[in-house]
Amino acid sequence: MTSVPTRSLGTTGPQVSALGLGCMGMSALYGESDRAESVATIHAALDAGVTLLDTGDFYGMGHNELLINEALRTAPAAARGQALTSVKFGALRTVEGGFTGYDGRPAAVRNFAAYSLQRLGTDHIDIYRIARVDPDVPIEETVGAIAELVEAGHVRHIGLSEVGADTLRRAAAVAPIADLQIEYSLISRGIEEKILPAARELGIGVTAYGVLSRGLISGHFTRDRELAPGDFRGMSPRFQGDNLHRNLDLVDRLRAVADAKGASVAQIAIAWVLGQGSRHDVDIVPLIGARRRDRLTEALGALDVTLDAADLAAIEKAVPVGAAAGERYPAAQMAHLDSEH
Ligand SMILES: NC(=O)c1ccc[n+]([C@@H]2O[C@H](COP(=O)([O-])OP(=O)(O)OC[C@H]3O[C@@H](n4cnc5c(N)ncnc54)[C@H](OP(=O)(O)O)[C@@H]3O)[C@@H](O)[C@H]2O)c1
Numbered sequence: 001m002t003s004v005p006t007r008s009l010g011t012t013g014p015q016v017s018a019l020g021l022g023c024m025g026m027s028a029l030y031g032e033s034d035r036a037e038s039v040a041t042i043h044a045a046l047d048a049g050v051t052l053l054d055t056g057d058f059y060g061m062g063h064n065e066l067l068i069n070e071a072l073r074t075a076p077a078a079a080r081g082q083a084l085t086s087v088k089f090g091a092l093r094t095v096e097g098g099f100t101g102y103d104g105r106p107a108a109v110r111n112f113a114a115y116s117l118q119r120l121g122t123d124h125i126d127i128y129r130i131a132r133v134d135p136d137v138p139i140e141e142t143v144g145a146i147a148e149l150v151e152a153g154h155v156r157h158i159g160l161s162e163v164g165a166d167t168l169r170r171a172a173a174v175a176p177i178a179d180l181q182i183e184y185s186l187i188s189r190g191i192e193e194k195i196l197p198a199a200r201e202l203g204i205g206v207t208a209y210g211v212l213s214r215g216l217i218s219g220h221f222t223r224d225r226e227l228a229p230g231d232f233r234g235m236s237p238r239f240q241g242d243n244l245h246r247n248l249d250l251v252d253r254l255r256a257v258a259d260a261k262g263a264s265v266a267q268i269a270i271a272w273v274l275g276q277g278s279r280h281d282v283d284i285v286p287l288i289g290a291r292r293r294d295r296l297t298e299a300l301g302a303l304d305v306t307l308d309a310a311d312l313a314a315i316e317k318a319v320p321v322g323a324a325a326g327e328r329y330p331a332a333q334m335a336h337l338d339s340e341h
Contacts, residue, residue: 004049004303007283011203013157013178014084014126018274018303020052021045021296022209022287026067027060030214031228033291035067042071044293046079048300054181054207054287056088056131057116061097065119073121084126086181086207087116088161090142091131097230102336104134106145113149127178129159133338139167140174147175159207163338165198172202182339184208184276184284186269186315187217187238187250187324195339210328211273211286212266213238217251217319219258219265237326246325253318260314263305266295270302272315 004017024030026038042053055064065087072080089112090102103112109130116125128149130142149155157178160171171177180199184191188210199206212218214233223245233239238247251265258268270286277284290296307315327334334340 007285009179010205012176013205016052016285017050020054020285020287021050022054022289023064024059025289025291027064029232031231037292038067039071041291041293041296043075044296046075051082052084054086058091058093061093062119069121086127087125088129088131102132102134104130104137104142106141109145125155127157127159128155129161131161132336139171143171143174165194167338168198177204179205179207181207183210183328185211185213186272186319187213188328189321206284207287208273208284209287211270216247217269223248235330243326250319250323257314257318264298266298267302267305271305271307275307
């Protein structure tokens with residue numbers, strides 16, 4: 001096995017690979033995916049030393065957990081033994097696939113966990129978190145219910161997702177929090193002002209998603225790409241009309257930096273997020289949304305890219321803070337983000 005370095009997730013969390021594999025796109029939100037290639041990608045990630053697999057029970061309404069189950073069952077025992085599952089719950093869905101809210105009541109938490117364990121085929125979940133705060137349930141109650149699952153041995157660590165600094169503090173007062181999962185990239189830097197400092201103060205790690213802004217800053221997204229019906233990006237403000245063109249102009253500027261460095265655009269974007277963590281006590285672990293082996297190989301290549309002060313300055317000049325055109329979610333979904341209030 002080639003070895004991906006490890007990092008501690010916060011002061012109380014597990015040791016995880018410095019890059020995690022986000023499995024969402026293998027089941028939902030980014031158009032069609034290929035099941036055999038998805039399983040092969042998970043196997044290749046485990047083989048390379050990636051230990052953290054991120055999912056949500058609502059990704060394809062159970063599809064993603066069943067996929068991970070299959071991949072783990074068919075992986076070599078050593079790789080399976082090292083794999084850590086990070087699972088989000090709480091989203092309420094309709095038969096048609098709509099999202100209708102979040103349920104963080106303790107009884108619901110226990111219910112979601114019971115189903116997830118069954119679908120994953122494991123006897124515990126390594127990190128368990130509600131995807132969005134339920135506005136009708138104090139975070140203390142939701143986190144308290146996960147803490148009971150930890151005590152019972154069904155869950156190992158508690159995480160949070162897309163919460164702001166106040167909620168981080170309230171949750172951390174109830175039980176140790178391993179990590180906050182939140183969007184962070186060259187074009188989504190909202191966490192830097194308050195949330196990241198709070199996480200560091202509390203010893204909470206960060207698992208960053210959208211590091212490639214859902215493909216937008218991967219270097220592979222084209223101006224004329226047609227998205228399948230239901231693809232999240234078809235509704236995301238950053239992928240619309242003039243916004244898309246302005247954002248891809250930023251990518252062109254980033255490409256010049258990448259070319260000079262002998263790296264790909266995606267590798268520069270991932271290495272930049274990786275670099276934001278390694279200088280501090282509490283580490284940032286990027287979750288990479290690769291769903292094909294070639295994309296995974298490219299993403300892992302970011303671990304070999306070292307950005308010095310001159311590189312960082314060139315990147316900052318190419319993509320200054322706040323340069324993105326458009327919000328990171330449609331308005332209705334922005335309203336669900338505790339991290340944006
Ligand atoms: N907590 C939350 O609220 C939340 C929200 C969203 C996601 N997540 C988690 O975070 C994970 C990562 O998020 P994401 O999928 O949006 O992130 P991402 O890594 O920013 O985007 C993944 C997309 O980038 C494209 N891509 C191009 N080159 C790539 C490369 N070398 N490596 C990886 N992807 C490449 C892929 O497109 P093609 O496949 O078309 O090539 C894929 O659709 C998800 O899988 C999920 O587990 C959490």
